[in-house]
Amino acid sequence: MENRKCIFLIADGLGDRPVKEMNHKTPLEYAKTPTLDQLVANGMAGLVHPYRAGTRCGTDWGHLCLFGYDPEKFYTGRGSIEAYSAGLELQEGDVAFRGNLATIDENLCVVDRRAGRISDTEEINQLIAEVNGMEMDGYQLLLKPLTEHRVAVVVRGKGLGGKLPDTDPGTACEGEKVVNPAAINSWKGTDEDRRTAEMLWKFLMEINRIWSESPVNKKRIENGQLPANFILTRGSGKAMVPPAFTEQYPNAKVAVIAGDETITGIGRMCGFDGYSKESFTGGFETDYMGKAKMAMELLPNYDLVIVHVKGTDLCGHDNLPFKKAEIIEQIDGMFRYWMEQEGSENWYFAMTADHSTPCCRRDHSADPVPSFMAGPDVRKDAVEAYGERACAEGIIDQYTGAQLMATIMDYLWFSKKYGA
Amino acid sequence: MENRKCIFLIADGLGDRPVKEMNHKTPLEYAKTPTLDQLVANGMAGLVHPYRAGTRCGTDWGHLCLFGYDPEKFYTGRGSIEAYSAGLELQEGDVAFRGNLATIDENLCVVDRRAGRISDTEEINQLIAEVNGMEMDGYQLLLKPLTEHRVAVVVRGKGLGGKLPDTDPGTACEGEKVVNPAAINSWKGTDEDRRTAEMLWKFLMEINRIWSESPVNKKRIENGQLPANFILTRGSGKAMVPPAFTEQYPNAKVAVIAGDETITGIGRMCGFDGYSKESFTGGFETDYMGKAKMAMELLPNYDLVIVHVKGTDLCGHDNLPFKKAEIIEQIDGMFRYWMEQEGSENWYFAMTADHSTPCCRRDHSADPVPSFMAGPDVRKDAVEAYGERACAEGIIDQYTGAQLMATIMDYLWFSKKYGA
Numbered sequence: 001m002e003n004r005k006c007i008f009l010i011a012d013g014l015g016d017r018p019v020k021e022m023n024h025k026t027p028l029e030y031a032k033t034p035t036l037d038q039l040v041a042n043g044m045a046g047l048v049h050p051y052r053a054g055t056r057c058g059t060d061w062g063h064l065c066l067f068g069y070d071p072e073k074f075y076t077g078r079g080s081i082e083a084y085s086a087g088l089e090l091q092e093g094d095v096a097f098r099g100n101l102a103t104i105d106e107n108l109c110v111v112d113r114r115a116g117r118i119s120d121t122e123e124i125n126q127l128i129a130e131v132n133g134m135e136m137d138g139y140q141l142l143l144k145p146l147t148e149h150r151v152a153v154v155v156r157g158k159g160l161g162g163k164l165p166d167t168d169p170g171t172a173c174e175g176e177k178v179v180n181p182a183a184i185n186s187w188k189g190t191d192e193d194r195r196t197a198e199m200l201w202k203f204l205m206e207i208n209r210i211w212s213e214s215p216v217n218k219k220r221i222e223n224g225q226l227p228a229n230f231i232l233t234r235g236s237g238k239a240m241v242p243p244a245f246t247e248q249y250p251n252a253k254v255a256v257i258a259g260d261e262t263i264t265g266i267g268r269m270c271g272f273d274g275y276s277k278e279s280f281t282g283g284f285e286t287d288y289m290g291k292a293k294m295a296m297e298l299l300p301n302y303d304l305v306i307v308h309v310k311g312t313d314l315c316g317h318d319n320l321p322f323k324k325a326e327i328i329e330q331i332d333g334m335f336r337y338w339m340e341q342e343g344s345e346n347w348y349f350a351m352t353a354d355h356s357t358p359c360c361r362r363d364h365s366a367d368p369v370p371s372f373m374a375g376p377d378v379r380k381d382a383v384e385a386y387g388e389r390a391c392a393e394g395i396i397d398q399y400t401g402a403q404l405m406a407t408i409m410d411y412l413w414f415s416k417k418y419g420a
Numbered sequence: 421m422e423n424r425k426c427i428f429l430i431a432d433g434l435g436d437r438p439v440k441e442m443n444h445k446t447p448l449e450y451a452k453t454p455t456l457d458q459l460v461a462n463g464m465a466g467l468v469h470p471y472r473a474g475t476r477c478g479t480d481w482g483h484l485c486l487f488g489y490d491p492e493k494f495y496t497g498r499g500s501i502e503a504y505s506a507g508l509e510l511q512e513g514d515v516a517f518r519g520n521l522a523t524i525d526e527n528l529c530v531v532d533r534r535a536g537r538i539s540d541t542e543e544i545n546q547l548i549a550e551v552n553g554m555e556m557d558g559y560q561l562l563l564k565p566l567t568e569h570r571v572a573v574v575v576r577g578k579g580l581g582g583k584l585p586d587t588d589p590g591t592a593c594e595g596e597k598v599v600n601p602a603a604i605n606s607w608k609g610t611d612e613d614r615r616t617a618e619m620l621w622k623f624l625m626e627i628n629r630i631w632s633e634s635p636v637n638k639k640r641i642e643n644g645q646l647p648a649n650f651i652l653t654r655g656s657g658k659a660m661v662p663p664a665f666t667e668q669y670p671n672a673k674v675a676v677i678a679g680d681e682t683i684t685g686i687g688r689m690c691g692f693d694g695y696s697k698e699s700f701t702g703g704f705e706t707d708y709m710g711k712a713k714m715a716m717e718l719l720p721n722y723d724l725v726i727v728h729v730k731g732t733d734l735c736g737h738d739n740l741p742f743k744k745a746e747i748i749e750q751i752d753g754m755f756r757y758w759m760e761q762e763g764s765e766n767w768y769f770a771m772t773a774d775h776s777t778p779c780c781r782r783d784h785s786a787d788p789v790p791s792f793m794a795g796p797d798v799r800k801d802a803v804e805a806y807g808e809r810a811c812a813e814g815i816i817d818q819y820t821g822a823q824l825m826a827t828i829m830d831y832l833w834f835s836k837k838y839g840a
Contacts, residue, residue, distance in 0.1 A: 379446075381812050399474070403472070406475065407474045417477070418471055419479070420481075
């Protein structure tokens with residue numbers, strides 16, 4: 001069997017709506033994309049529904065769909081995803097939270113939700129090391145730092161529940177007391193939820209005790225900085241442990257390249273290898289060609305290399321259609337680079353998005369996303385250029401994200417046969 | 421109500437991908453098909469997903485979908501399908517196996533997996549008659565011959581399970597001992613599975629005892645032929661007993677014409693009448709016009725006549741695109757014949773496939789299959805010719821196989837109304 005390869009680019013929030021200032025074209029239709037147009041002309045295109053027609057996806061949900069999953073079956077919220085992003089390996093039954101290093105006073109009132117925007121990696125690592133892995137009553141606390149003051153929090157043990165009120169009193173509530181979920185009179189959790197709330201609170205109190213004595217914080221106070229002496233938690237949820245991608249596509253090797261930790265985290269959750277680099281910002285200006293080159297380096301070792309670009313989505317949120325078109329032209333350059341490599345005529349290329357983020361709406365929408373697949377033997381449809389309007393006549397029009405992934409994996413010969 | 425009729429042709433593995441030697445056309449696009457093009461131009465077309473977008477179907481699974489079913493709900497494997505192919509009527513709770521008449525020695529070691537390729541129908545029928553219907557411990561054994569040395573095996577009775585190891589030691593294992601599943605130490609079946617294994621073994625031992633004394637075998641040995649003194653079984657599975665087609669479409673009368681017994685078997689499983697003829701080979705060269713004429717003979721007595729052609733699939737497996745185009749031209753001739761019959765302007769015509777079998781892949785793929793429906797009052801779409809690329813713009817594009825069948829049955833006035 002031949003060695004089949006695919007580079008699959010996900011341009012976050014790519015899909016858009018007609019923009020008046022662009023002569024009623026969308027940013028994708030407006031952008032000059034000779035390479036993408038050529039690929040579309042030689043392959044099959046369509047407007048793809050990341051989840052289902054008419055549904056509006058968040059980034060995590062949309063990516064899970066594009067990765068071939070039905071998140072409805074296991075999605076429990078951001079806590080788990082941040083844990084994977086931080087590099088924690090979740091187990092069935094764990095409960096995950098999003099956490100902030102914070103400053104509280106002796107009355108447990110919030111002084112600063114971000115502990116003076118603590119960002120020194122050494123300080124953070126030392127603080128985490130002082131408490132990570134702590135065990136009490138047969139339960140364990142696991143922590144991993146994320147960017148700046150953010151930290152992934154996991155409670156591990158038997159009979160835990162995932163639906164807890166936040167200990168974080170909220171963004172506009174500095175000066176308010178930290179919330180002990182188990183002490184909220186009006187809260188009726190299940191036995192499992194209450195057990196988890198009690199354990200979480202015990203762990204947080206112990207953290208407060210240990211960090212109040214920490215040399216890191218003594219030094220911070222000496223330097224006139226706020227101490228990090230607490231973790232505010234929010235977004236609790238039972239661990240998402242989806243079946244590995246290889247259960248559906250045995251032996252498939254998949255890499256995901258992204259600047260945004262959320263995306264590599266979702267990839268790891270599915271069993272992909274996540275890759276990033278300092279210069280991959282997950283912002284407007286990222287190292288596009290650095291990502292393109294990394295994909296080339298990884299391709300020999302993987303069947304499928306997924307490359308994520310975030311800027312298109314940010315432009316949608318900020319209503320910057322011309323900037324969005326510019327980023328799309330950068331993406332065209334990435335494909336041009338790949339097409340110029342030796343052997344590229346044997347590779348498959350695909351592109352889609354996790355959702356549309358129309359500039360006029362400044363938020364995600366349910367509009368399906370322009371998508372294509374090209375490469376050896378791929379059926380050619382009548383679509384000649386990459387754009388929302390043109391794609392509607394293509395072969396993969398109306399596919400779901402998971403069906404697009406299934407199609408890619410079929411062309412890579414990883415699909416199983418139903419029946420005989 | 422008028423007497424509405426439809427001829428529905430299934431060209432096995434019809435769908436393909438661009439072929440370089442055909443100027444990047446598919447075999448269907450390359451073939452000269454004036455009749456099919458005319459039907460498509462006057463009707464509605466589409467790329468149909470036999471099961472779902474992105475899934476790759478086997479022949480049995482794909483046909484069940486085209487017949488309006490969701491095999492996910494009841495599919496248990498080939499054993500049941502061969503039983504139906506042989507003409508056995510399965511009941512809920514039966515366990516079916518694929519069987520080979522075989523030769524074993526006194527130590528139960530395989531001498532020949534096909535009993536010297538036994539093929540004399542009279543001999544086979546007499547052997548089967550000696551043991552068929554045998555009862556032991558409240559269980560019954562049912563046998564029906566298939567082609568040559570093949571035989572369908574069914575164990576009937578209470579509390580049986582369908583997941584048994586094969587008694588057949590395998591294709592490369594002549595000289596090895598026949599496997600008694602119940603005696604495999606490492607095998608942990610359910611109580612039902614173990615009970616079935618024990619009963620099967622008892623039946624097989626009794627068959628060996630009876631056939632060792634059979635006059636058929638004595639004569640075979642006299643003639644220097646190997647005796648058929650055992651049945652090797654494989655592919656066990658609980659009986660598939662899907663709801664009858666008429667449960668969904670009351671009173672619909674359906675005939676299926678095929679050279680391939682698997683297809684008539686699947687049809688019988690759904691409650692269709694299966695028809696074949698010696699000259700319908702299920703191979704490259706079949707009696708195309710014989711099938712076309714049989715359809716004409718059956719049409720007065722049926723609402724829907726399904727005609728199956730296997731050659732297109734075989735060409736895909738053998739990478740013979742020009743041969744595939746030739747067979748498609750034969751199919752065009754079948755439709756031309758039908759169109760020339762008196763009254764044909766009142767009939768519906770449809771065509772699809774159970775899956776694509778691209779020549780370049782030499783196996784089934786998940787590519788959707790070019791399909792059409794034409795006839796009185798059928799909506800006309802913009803598609804003017806029958807081909808993979810053209811169909812993508814048609815009205816029934818992205819339909820599933822079951823939805824295509826539902827549409828046919830709706831035009832025949834058999835569809836139920838949801839609500840009032």
